[in-house]
Structures are given as structure tokens and as C-alpha cells.
Amino acid sequence: AYGAQRHRREQFERGFDQLATEPAVTQDGTRVHLLTNLELADTDELAQTDAQGADGVGLYRTEYAYLASDALPAEDDLFDIHRAILASAQGRPVTFRTVDLGGEKVLPLLDVTHNVEGIENVRGVRLCLRYPRVWEAQLRALWRACAYGEARVMFPMVPGVAEFRAAKHAVHAARDQLQREGIPCADELEIGAMIELPSAVTVADLLAEEADFLSIGTNDLIPYSLGLDRAYMDRTMVSEPYHPGILRAILRVAEEGQRHGAPVTVCGEMAGDPFYVLPLIAMGVRSLSMSAASIPQIKRVVRSTTVNEAKDVLGRLLDLPTAEAVDYELHRHMLEHYAHLLVSHVAEVDSVGPDGY
Numbered sequence: 001a002y003g004a005q006r007h008r009r010e011q012f013e014r015g016f017d018q019l020a021t022e023p024a025v026t027q028d029g030t031r032v033h034l035l036t037n038l039e040l041a042d043t044d045e046l047a048q049t050d051a052q053g054a055d056g057v058g059l060y061r062t063e064y065a066y067l068a069s070d071a072l073p074a075e076d077d078l079f080d081i082h083r084a085i086l087a088s089a090q091g092r093p094v095t096f097r098t099v100d101l102g103g104e105k106v107l108p109l110l111d112v113t114h115n116v117e118g119i120e121n122v123r124g125v126r127l128c129l130r131y132p133r134v135w136e137a138q139l140r141a142l143w144r145a146c147a148y149g150e151a152r153v154m155f156p157m158v159p160g161v162a163e164f165r166a167a168k169h170a171v172h173a174a175r176d177q178l179q180r181e182g183i184p185c186a187d188e189l190e191i192g193a194m195i196e197l198p199s200a201v202t203v204a205d206l207l208a209e210e211a212d213f214l215s216i217g218t219n220d221l222i223p224y225s226l227g228l229d230r231a232y233m234d235r236t237m238v239s240e241p242y243h244p245g246i247l248r249a250i251l252r253v254a255e256e257g258q259r260h261g262a263p264v265t266v267c268g269e270m271a272g273d274p275f276y277v278l279p280l281i282a283m284g285v286r287s288l289s290m291s292a293a294s295i296p297q298i299k300r301v302v303r304s305t306t307v308n309e310a311k312d313v314l315g316r317l318l319d320l321p322t323a324e325a326v327d328y329e330l331h332r333h334m335l336e337h338y339a340h341l342l343v344s345h346v347a348e349v350d351s352v353g354p355d356g357y
Contacts, residue, residue, distance in 0.1 A: 020053035058289025078141035086149030124157025139174035208260035218268035282314035
């Protein structure tokens with residue numbers, strides 16, 4: 001029985017190759033950009049990105065260059081890494097997230113002689129603003145590398161406008177420094193804010209006015225919003241992504257982004273969840289960033305739906321009071337209309353055609 005399920009799944013997945021060069025466009029003509037998340041950006045990871053036809057990189061986690069070192073990485077080393085990623089993207093956009101490490105992970109990298117009291121209690125953009133040494137080389141390296149491709153930069157764990165403005169100032173100060181030294185660098189750089197904290201959701205309108213784009217990091221937004229430990233979320237998601245509060249938080253950010261002309265991307269596990277594609281499209285989200293392996297399945301769902309259908313589904317979900325109710329209704333709709341497109345379901349059916357239908 002397991003052998004038969006494996007055969008059906010492999011037969012189904014072979015049909016994915018036909019979609020690699022096709023765009024993710026709904027049946028009524030709405031384009032959705034499917035991007036990939038990168039961590040190590042090694043040869044295998046980049047090759048899978050190309051094979052799945054990703055439209056670009058929606059999230060490159062730059063902190064892995066820090067974790068692989070016994071000290072803060074050198075500017076030239078970071079420059080080489082970032083330039084190589086842009087070269088591999090072959091003209092497709094790459095979004096670099098500035099270093100996102102908890103203070104307890106950064107402390108060993110700092111050869112400190114001054115007081116670093118409290119560093120273990122901050123992370124993301126706040127840590128870098130409090131201890132500029134952490135990202136000074138990175139900001140300079142990003143400006144230099146971005147002269148070689150289409151790149152954007154975004155700050156993690158942005159709590160509000162004050163921190164975002166301070167981070168933008170640090171980015172521009174790094175470019176001014178490079179220019180004074182006569183070092184070649186990019187002329188412009190799009191700068192965005194990650195929405196991962198409840199405070200950022202409540203001031204999404206203000207951040208949308210300040211930022212070139214917004215990126216919703218659901219992996220942190222969900223546990224921070226629901227009072228859950230991130231380790232618990234990593235072990236079991238259950239119905240948490242379908243909580244009405246999460247649904248409405250994403251909707252608010254998407255609406256404010258549209259109102260102020262700041263494009264919104266959703267990254268994290270939710271972006272690669274086929275059951276959440278329709279609600280996100282209905283909210284106006286037009287960019288999803290996920291693991292490369294998730295792209296073909298998400299693309300099939302996008303190409304099989306319409307914006308009107310998605311809005312109808314979202315309207316029903318917004319009236320529901322609990323995560324379990326949202327989860328049930330969304331799965332009911334998807335299994336009724338899209339079961340033949342879902343990898344998780346196809347191995348259970350008796351037969352699948354050569355194209356997966």
C-alpha cells in the first residue's frame with residue numbers, strides 16, 4: 001500500500017516540471033509572484049530555486065553567515081556572498097533580510113570590552129540599532145553587492161516607525177560612507193519592514209507610509225500574537241494559522257499596503273500552505289515567499305482559481321469566530337474543489353492521470 005501511494009505521488013509530482021516556466025496567474029488574469037526563501041544559499045538550494053521556476057528570492061536569511069563564523073563576518077566576505085546570490089538570481093529580485101539573531105547568539109561574536117548588559121533581551125533591528133557593530137559591515141556589503149543585481153533590503157522585528165526610521169538612517173549612512181571612500185556601490189535600494197509583531201500590525205498604516213514595501217513574517221507573527229512559544233509553533237501548527245485574529249491581522253496589513261502603495265509579501269510557512277492561497281489572494285497579497293519545493297503546488301492552485309472565488313471564500317472565513325471553524329471551512333472548500341491539486345491528498349486516491357488530474 002505504501003509503495004502504491006509513493007508511486008502515485010511520484011507520478012503526480014512529475015507533472016510539476018511542466019509548470020516551471022509558466023507564470024502563476026489566476027484564471028481571471030491576476031499575477032501572483034511566487035518567491036523562494038533562502039538560508040544557506042548553497043548550490044543545491046539555488047538549483048532547486050531555478051528548477052521550480054521561482055520569480056525571485058523573497059527572503060534571504062543573512063544571519064547564517066554570522067552563525068558560521070567565530071567572529072563578526074568581514075565586509076568583503078559578506079560582499080562576496082551577497083554578490084554571488086545576485087548573480088545566481090540572473091536578474092530576478094532578491095530581498096535580503098538584515099541579520100536577525102537573538103542577543104545571546106550575537107554576544108559570542110563580539111570581542112567586547114564595553115558593557116553589553118541587556119543584549120540577550122533584544123533581537124532583530126533593535127539589537128542592531130543598540131549595537132551598530134553587529135551590522136555595520138553588512139550594510140556596507142549590501143550596498144556594494146546591490147550594484148550587481150536587483151536587490152531589496154528589509155529589517156526584521158520592526159516594532160514601529162521610530163525604529164524603522166533609525167534603521168533607514170543607518171542604511172543611508174553606510175552608503176554615504178562608501179561614497180566618501182570612493183568605493184563603488186548601488187545608487188538606490190528599496191527598503192522594507194517586516195511585520196512580525198502585533199505592534200507593527202497596529203501601526204501598519206504608518207509603516208506603509210515610510211517603507212517601500214512590507215513583508216509579513218507569519219512564523220513569528222503567529223506565536224507573538226497568540227502568546228505561544230516559537231518552539232511550540234515549530235513542533236505543531238495545529239489550527240493556529242487559521243485563528244481569526246491572524247486572518248484579520250494579515251488583512252489589515254494588506255489593506256494598508258494597498259492604500260499607501262507599499263507592496264505586501266507574505267513569507268513563512270503560511271505562504272507555502274495551499275489551503276491559505278485563496279484568502280491571501282483575496283486580501284490583495286500578490287507576492288508569496290516559501291520553500292522552493294512548495295512553489296509548484298501553490299502555482300497550480302493559483303492557476304486554478306479566480307479572485308472572485310477567493311474573495312467569496314475570505315468573506316465566509318471573516319464571519320467565523322474560532323480557529324477551528326476557519327480551519328474546517330477552508331479545508332472543506334479546498335478538498336471539495338482542489339483535492340486533485342494537493343500533494344497531501346493525491347497519494348490517498350485510487351488513480352491519478354499523467355498530468356496529476
